[in-house]
Amino acid sequence: MMALQGKVAVVTGAAQGLGKGFAEILLQNGAKVALLDINEKAGKELETQFNEAYGADRTHFYPVDVSSDQQFKDAFQKILSKFGQVDIFCNNAGIINEKQWEKTVSINLCGVVRGTYLALEHMKKENGGQGGVIVNVASLAGLGPLAQTPIYTATKFGVVGFTRALALASEVANYGVRINAMCPAFVRTPLIDSFNSEEQIGQFMGLADFTRSLMEKFPSLEVEEVSKGLLLLVKDDSLNGACLAMMRDGAGLVSFPKEIPKTPVAL
Ligand SMILES: NC(=O)C1=CN([C@@H]2O[C@H](COP(=O)(O)OP(=O)(O)OC[C@H]3O[C@@H](n4cnc5c(N)ncnc54)[C@H](O)[C@@H]3O)[C@@H](O)[C@H]2O)C=CC1
Numbered sequence: 468m469m470a471l472q473g474k475v476a477v478v479t480g481a482a483q484g485l486g487k488g489f490a491e492i493l494l495q496n497g498a499k500v501a502l503l504d505i506n507e508k509a510g511k512e513l514e515t516q517f518n519e520a521y522g523a524d525r526t527h528f529y530p531v532d533v534s535s536d537q538q539f540k541d542a543f544q545k546i547l548s549k550f551g552q553v554d555i556f557c558n559n560a561g562i563i564n565e566k567q568w569e570k571t572v573s574i575n576l577c578g579v580v581r582g583t584y585l586a587l588e589h590m591k592k593e594n595g596g597q598g599g600v601i602v603n604v605a606s607l608a609g610l611g612p613l614a615q616t617p618i619y620t621a622t623k624f625g626v627v628g629f630t631r632a633l634a635l636a637s638e639v640a641n642y643g644v645r646i647n648a649m650c651p652a653f654v655r656t657p658l659i660d661s662f663n664s665e666e667q668i669g670q671f672m673g674l675a676d677f678t679r680s681l682m683e684k685f686p687s688l689e690v691e692e693v694s695k696g697l698l699l700l701v702k703d704d705s706l707n708g709a710c711l712a713m714m715r716d717g718a719g720l721v722s723f724p725k726e727i728p729k730t731p732v733a734l
């Protein structure tokens with residue numbers, strides 16, 4: 468089990484919702500945490516709140532839009548200057564916007580790739596790094612489709628595929644870095660109200676009742692429950708390439724088939 472005392476973590480989308488919960492559980496377990504978010508006001512307020520609760524200088528906020536390569540790189544350098552190292556990197560920032568779908572891809576998928584490559588470059592043993600762990604936040608919609616949000620679904624499938632491929636690369640090439648994904652069902656944060664917003668859902672607003680019925684099948688989780696899942700993926704040294712599915716009736720590591728199950732067809 469990885470001990471978190473003295474480790475340095477980075478969490479994107481940390482100003483509210485799941486990111487805030489992830490940052491807090493890492494602080495509670497002894498890590499120092501760099502908070503990254505596009506929302507400067509909420510981020511700075513959270514920095515003050517966390518430093519008061521967990522000790523001065525345990526947390527620092529960096530304003531970053533994860534769709535900007537430059538902002539991400541600049542912030543990473545500043546984090547290294549302040550904290551000296553990065554051991555844990557949680558790519559959590561994500562949005563739902565089916566109308567501005569290229570923006571959604573740039574944040575939800577490209578943002579995860581940007582953060583992961585920055586972290587990997589620093590952590591990889593072949594670069595003289597100390598190893599570490601990366602956790603990418605996908606969704607249950609990265610394992611099965613959410614009809615109302617095809618672009619969001621595509622980005623989350625992308626996060627799962629990217630995480631699994633890179634985890635395999637890390638194992639084969641011995642990077643010394645573990646890369647895992649989280650796939651929670653609905654979680655009580657401001658994001659779940661998106662299904663009712665024409666601005667975010669656009670042409671798929673007619674499917675709101677379909678999402679509502681899915682929410683009855685998968686009742687909302689609390690941020691604190693999902694945060695325990697992050698802690699498991701960070702601490703358990705045996706987990707690389709793991710996808711943790713989380714639902715109200717239980718959490719579990721997803722078993723992916725070694726062979727593709729298929730029904731034969733005549734060609
Ligand atoms: N709430 C839910 O039901 C579920 C959420 N997720 C995923 O969890 C992650 C976090 O979502 P929530 O906390 O629910 O959402 P949220 O909307 O409450 O928080 C998202 C945070 O990300 C920040 N953010 C947005 N765009 C950004 C950008 N370009 N650069 C940096 N920060 C940015 C926001 O300012 C906000 O602080 C997302 O990746 C989401 O897809 C996964 C499954 C379920």
Ligand SMILES: CCCCCC(=O)/C=C/C=C\C=C\C=C\[C@@H](O)[C@@H](O)CCCC(=O)O
Nearest residue numbers: 606607608611612613652653658659661662
């Ligand atoms: C519109 C609000 C979205 C909030 C953010 C989010 O990512 C929430 C996802 C929640 C659930 C997605 C579920 C998708 C499920 C289906 O594809 C289903 O077939 C998966 C089956 C899993 C099972 O074991 O039953």
